[in-house]
Amino acid sequence: MARVVIQAVVSVDGFIARPNDSVGPLFDWYFNGDTELSARPSGWTFQVSPTSADYVQPFWDSIKVTVIGRHLFDTTNGWDGKPAAGEQLVVVTHRPLPEQWLADHPDAPFHTADSVEAGVALAKKLAGDGLVAVTAGDLGGQAFSAGLVDEVEMDVVPVVLGEGVRFFGSHAGTVLLDDPDRVVQGDRVLHLHYKVKR
Structure with missing residues (x-):
C-alpha cells in the first residue's frame, strides 16, 4: 500500500515561500x-553536500507520484510536462488544465482530481506500493488535516522569513508525530523525517 508524505524545503519559522511565492534563500543549499x-524525470540537477545527496537522492528516487495544487501548477507552468x-503527477483543481498546455x-x-481526497486516492492507486509526495502549503495542509498523510519530510533551512506560505497551509489543530526517525545535517540545511502518530 502506498505511503503518503508531505514534503518541502522550509524556513525555521515554518514558511516554504515568501508571500509572492519566491523562495529567496530557501534553495541556496541546492547549489552550495x-x-x-x-x-x-525532470532532469534537473543540483550541487549539494555529500551528506544531503546521500539523504535526498534515495528519497526523491522513491517517489512514484507527486500531488500538487492548481496554484503551483500555474506558477511553474506544470514544469513543462515533466x-x-x-x-x-496529480493536479488537484476545479478547472481543466489549459488547452494550450x-x-x-x-x-x-x-x-487531475477535483478534491484533495480524490487526488490522494488517485495518487495512491497510481503509486501501488510506492511513495506519494504531497507538496506542502495549502494543499498539503488540507491533506494533513484530513488525516491522509502518513509521514512529514522537511528540509529546514537556517533562515527566518517572517511571513509567507506556511508549510502546513491553514491547518489548525494538534496532530502528534513520532520522534524523528531521520535527522541529517547537511550544509545550510537540516533534513528531518517524521511519521504521523496513528
Whole structure:
C-alpha cells in the first residue's frame, strides 16, 4: 500500500515561500556543494553536500507520484510536462488544465482530481506500493488535516522569513508525530523525517 508524505524545503519559522511565492534563500543549499543531486524525470540537477545527496537522492528516487495544487501548477507552468519528482503527477483543481498546455505536452504523465481526497486516492492507486509526495502549503495542509498523510519530510533551512506560505497551509489543530526517525545535517540545511502518530 502506498505511503503518503508531505514534503518541502522550509524556513525555521515554518514558511516554504515568501508571500509572492519566491523562495529567496530557501534553495541556496541546492547549489552550495560538489555532489550532484538529480531530480528525475525532470532532469534537473543540483550541487549539494555529500551528506544531503546521500539523504535526498534515495528519497526523491522513491517517489512514484507527486500531488500538487492548481496554484503551483500555474506558477511553474506544470514544469513543462515533466514531474519534478516521481513518474506521474496529480493536479488537484476545479478547472481543466489549459488547452494550450495540454496541446504542448500531449505525453505529460499528469492527471487531475477535483478534491484533495480524490487526488490522494488517485495518487495512491497510481503509486501501488510506492511513495506519494504531497507538496506542502495549502494543499498539503488540507491533506494533513484530513488525516491522509502518513509521514512529514522537511528540509529546514537556517533562515527566518517572517511571513509567507506556511508549510502546513491553514491547518489548525494538534496532530502528534513520532520522534524523528531521520535527522541529517547537511550544509545550510537540516533534513528531518517524521511519521504521523496513528
